[in-house]
Amino acid sequence: MCGIVGYIGNKKANPILIDGLLALEYRGYDSAGIALIDNGKINVFKEKGRVKNISLNNNMDTATGNVGIAHTRWATHGKPSQENAHPHMDNSKMFAVVHNGIIENYSELREFLKKKGYHFDSETDTEVIPNLIHYYYQDCNNFLEAFNRTLNDLKGSYAILVISPLFEGVYVAKMASPLVIGEGNNENFIASDIPAILSYTKEFYFLNDGEIGYITKQEIKFYNNKLEKIVNEKKVIEWDKNAADKDGFDDYMLKEIYEQPRAIKETLAGRVVLNNSCNFPDLEIDKNYLEKIKRVYIVACGTAMHAGLVGKKAIEQLCNITTIVDVASEFRYNKPIIDDETLCIFISQSGETADTIAALKLAKSNNAKTIAISNVLGSSITREADYVVYTHAGPEIAVASTKAYVSQVATIIGMAIYFAEILDTLDKKEIEKIKTELLDLPSKIDKVLDNTKEIIDIAKNITNETNAFYIGRGNDYNIALEGSLKLKEISYIHSEAYPAGELKHGPIALIENDTYVIGIITNSDICEKTLSNLEEVKTRGAKIVLISNVDIVNEDMIIVNIPQINSILAPIVAIIPLQLLAYYIAKNKGLDVDKPRNLAKSVTVE
Numbered sequence: 001m002c003g004i005v006g007y008i009g010n011k012k013a014n015p016i017l018i019d020g021l022l023a024l025e026y027r028g029y030d031s032a033g034i035a036l037i038d039n040g041k042i043n044v045f046k047e048k049g050r051v052k053n054i055s056l057n058n059n060m061d062t063a064t065g066n067v068g069i070a071h072t073r074w075a076t077h078g079k080p081s082q083e084n085a086h087p088h089m090d091n092s093k094m095f096a097v098v099h100n101g102i103i104e105n106y107s108e109l110r111e112f113l114k115k116k117g118y119h120f121d122s123e124t125d126t127e128v129i130p131n132l133i134h135y136y137y138q139d140c141n142n143f144l145e146a147f148n149r150t151l152n153d154l155k156g157s158y159a160i161l162v163i164s165p166l167f168e169g170v171y172v173a174k175m176a177s178p179l180v181i182g183e184g185n186n187e188n189f190i191a192s193d194i195p196a197i198l199s200y201t202k203e204f205y206f207l208n209d210g211e212i213g214y215i216t217k218q219e220i221k222f223y224n225n226k227l228e229k230i231v232n233e234k235k236v237i238e239w240d241k242n243a244a245d246k247d248g249f250d251d252y253m254l255k256e257i258y259e260q261p262r263a264i265k266e267t268l269a270g271r272v273v274l275n276n277s278c279n280f281p282d283l284e285i286d287k288n289y290l291e292k293i294k295r296v297y298i299v300a301c302g303t304a305m306h307a308g309l310v311g312k313k314a315i316e317q318l319c320n321i322t323t324i325v326d327v328a329s330e331f332r333y334n335k336p337i338i339d340d341e342t343l344c345i346f347i348s349q350s351g352e353t354a355d356t357i358a359a360l361k362l363a364k365s366n367n368a369k370t371i372a373i374s375n376v377l378g379s380s381i382t383r384e385a386d387y388v389v390y391t392h393a394g395p396e397i398a399v400a401s402t403k404a405y406v407s408q409v410a411t412i413i414g415m416a417i418y419f420a421e422i423l424d425t426l427d428k429k430e431i432e433k434i435k436t437e438l439l440d441l442p443s444k445i446d447k448v449l450d451n452t453k454e455i456i457d458i459a460k461n462i463t464n465e466t467n468a469f470y471i472g473r474g475n476d477y478n479i480a481l482e483g484s485l486k487l488k489e490i491s492y493i494h495s496e497a498y499p500a501g502e503l504k505h506g507p508i509a510l511i512e513n514d515t516y517v518i519g520i521i522t523n524s525d526i527c528e529k530t531l532s533n534l535e536e537v538k539t540r541g542a543k544i545v546l547i548s549n550v551d552i553v554n555e556d557m558i559i560v561n562i563p564q565i566n567s568i569l570a571p572i573v574a575i576i577p578l579q580l581l582a583y584y585i586a587k588n589k590g591l592d593v594d595k596p597r598n599l600a601k602s603v604t605v606e
């Protein structure tokens with residue numbers, strides 16, 4: 001979704017802002033723009049379409065100015081167009097603003113301002129912001145106060161940057177939308193996402209909801225909403241700059257698929273240790289509490305929710321605690337049964353998913369303990385939850401989540417083992433066995449990644465299909481769900497995931513000659529049953545691809561063998577060929593795998 005970058009220092013702001021916007025392209029957007037302070041006036045350059053259009057259409061090389069703000073817009077209010085692109089200015093062209101989020105009461109504010117004589121050039125909710133600032137500034141002649149009065153009028157979510165020839169620096173504010181400030185040497189940076197400015201600094205400040213920041217090249221000041229000065233803690237990000245580059249791969253997605261063994265090692269490092277208890281120092285959870293809890297909720301969206309489904313199996317099987325998984329956007333409306341005997345776990349790679357954050361707030365207000373599993377240090381969800389467990393997967397840039405998924409699954413399984421140790425629900429030998437297998441996952445993934453030819457060949461056959469089915473039982477169904485999501489989101493092939501036994505209750509009617517059905521079998525206990533379901537579709541003309549770690553000989557199926565592993569952990573290995581399959585199909589179709597249509601990397605609207 002929308003991305004923000006800001007710069008103030010001694011260098012030309014324009015190339016740094018463009019660089020930041022390019023780093024944010026993965027979030028998904030449809031227009032982009034920049035505002036610079038140049039010779040005491042604001043210059044705005046904005047275009048529909050890609051970031052490169054700003055430079056192409058505006059002779060940007062000549063643009064000077066050491067202070068600037070920039071934006072990529074993912075349209076919500078008003079179509080993608082140059083007029084609706086950010087930055088937006090007030091009528092007097094005194095203030096330029098970029099904004100992420102949604103101003104829910106913008107119509108009301110627009111009417112108010114119109115009555116005061118203001119006009120609007122765009123259809124956006126954002127344009128009320130610079131005009132309201134101007135309105136209050138006329139009254140008090142003090143920018144900080146005018147800005148604060150404006151913020152008090154806004155309902156909804158925002159990360160806002162403002163520049164003006166009236167002051168040297170950049171004013172920033174946030175409410176439920178991400179914003180980070182990167183500290184440099186005689187220069188400072190602002191962004192909605194860390195990767196946008198990771199090549200310039202690793203030292204970051206995080207703004208909290210309701211706070212204002214004022215950033216000059218030498219100073220970073222923070223104020224609360226009473227305009228009292230406050231101190232925010234500086235954090236050092238360990239992410240390597242190269243982690244946000246393609247590193248020789250054609251696409252971020254492929255690079256991130258290949259980073260999965262390392263991501264899992266990082267996730268488990270120091271947490272899961274052989275012949276020793278698991279170690280999750282950030283979770284202050286003891287035996288008394290765990291014995292008291294009646295149920296666990298795992299709440300998330302998309303791929304993160306699929307990781308939660310695998311987590312449910314682990315928590316139920318290892319800890320014997322009833323676990324319910326819910327889609328975050330449904331959670332609030334399902335009237336969940338939450339009290340102080342409920343543990344709620346929220347999974348979000350970005351930590352900014354609006355539905356997941358709203359669900360977390362609901363759980364907290366009902367006295368549940370909340371744990372956030374996230375990949376992004378300081379993200380909104382990590383600041384809301386009682387406890388945070390980071391996945392340490394490194395920056396994930398491709399919209400299609402891959403390494404975040406495996407690290408989320410590894411995290412939650414690690415936590416389940418940790419709880420099982422505390423609760424003593426499992427035999428010590430069993431625990432050591434599963435830990436050994438967990439720690440062995442990176443080498444098993446490597447084996448799959450070393451042998452991709454078969455998948456590349458299968459991808460060629462499926463490339464021109466319009467439909468596909470993914471089926472499995474138990475955890476294999478959870479893998480099917482994630483495999484199917486990967487295929488639809490990047491290759492635009494319609495696909496459905498079904499519990500293997502459910503097909504004959506309706507969807508089997510859709511099986512025609514040559515329809516591809518992808519089966520998953522990673523558990524020998526249910527192997528025969530899934531095989532029978534595959535036979536049922538085979539006799540109706542389907543072509544079968546089977547991902548399996550069970551010894552199966554069947555000449556009617558293309559069988560992709562993957563390494564043997566405990567069925568609780570199997571999704572982490574079995575998802576790899578399915579990620580690759582989706583990737584190569586999308587590549588064969590010539591699609592932009594990293595930035596699939598209509599999708600955004602972090603979904604900050606409900």
Ligand code: AGP
Binds near residue numbers: 303350402
């Ligand atoms: C998966 O490939 C998608 N990009 C999407 O389903 C994603 O997992 C979902 O939007 C949740 O995002 P989050 O983990 O950042 O909360």
